[in-house]
Amino acid sequence: MKKTILATAILLAGAANAAEVYNNEGTSVSLGGSFRGHVVIDNSDAVNFEDAGSRFDIKVAKELDDGLKAFGQMEIKYTGDMTKKNSSGVESKTDGLFINNAFLGLEHDVYGKLVLGNKLGLGDDLVSNDFSYENGVYAFQTNAAGSGTEDQLEYTKTFGGAKVVVGLINQDTYTLGGTYDVAGLSLGVAYTMANDQKGTATPLVDNSSIIVGVQYSLDALTLGAQYQALDVDNADTSAYGLGAKYALGQASVYGSYDILDGDAKSDEGSELVVGADYEIAKDVKTYVEFNSSDRDVATASRKDKTEDTLWVGARVYF
16 A cells, blocks of 8 residues: 555646646646656665656546546556466566556535445555655554445535545445544544455454544644554454654654554564655656565574665656
C-alpha cells in the first residue's frame, strides 16, 4: 500500500494538471500522469539507477441531466519488478506496464458518489504522518484484510466538512469510514472487515484492519499522526507514527517516525524517514530521502536488522 496521503496528493496534482484532449456535448477526456526516476544507494553501497513508477491516467466525464455526472478513470503504471512465468512455470522478474486501478462511477450534487471497479479504499489516504516520496513508512494495505487495491463498490457522501465512505468488496468483506475537516485540522478513520477468509491454522478466519489519521496544517507547517492495526490469520500487527513537513518557498523538509509492534519478529522495530524536496519549475520536482529501518529478526545469531537507504529522485508531472 502506499499508498499514503502524499502519494495521493501527488496523483491528484497530476490529475489536476491533466490536459483535456476532447470535449464535446458534455463529454470530456483528459490525460495526465508523471515520469519518475531515482538513484538508490543501500547498506552495501550498491548504486541502482531506476524508473520509480512512471504512470499516466485517463479520465472521462459525461454530464447527464439534473446534476448527475458519469465518470471513469484508468491509471497505467510502469514497473521493473513484474512477475512472469515461462512454459515450465518458473517465475522471473521483467519490465512492463500494468493497470494500477480502473473504475467508473456516478456522482450527484445531492446524493453523493458511487464508484465501481478496482481501486484503493479510504484507508490509503489516512497515513497522515507520511510525507515521503519513496518509503510509504508503514502502511497496512493488504488484500487479506480487504484494504489493498480491490474490486469494490464504494459509496461516498459529503456533509459540509464531513465525508462518509461505505465500501463493499464481496459478500464477506466491507469497509466503513469517514473524514472531517475543520480549520486546518483533518481527522479520519477507516475500518475493514474480511469475514470467512482462508487461514493457515484454522479453515476460516475473520481478518480486519483499522487506521486512524490526524493532520493539522498551520501556515507552512503540517503535522501528522496515525495509528494502524491489522489482524490477519489471527496474527496482530500495529504501528504508531508521527510526522512533520515544513515548506520553505519552493522547497520543503519533512520527516516521520513509526514504532512497529507485531506477533512476528519481522514486524517489530521502527522506521525513520527524513527528506527534502525542491520544485525546480511548475510540475518539476527533485528530492533526496533517507530511510532507516530497524527490524527484529528471529535468528539465534542476530537479534536486530538495520537497513539504511538513500534515494535521490525527480518527477515531472503532466
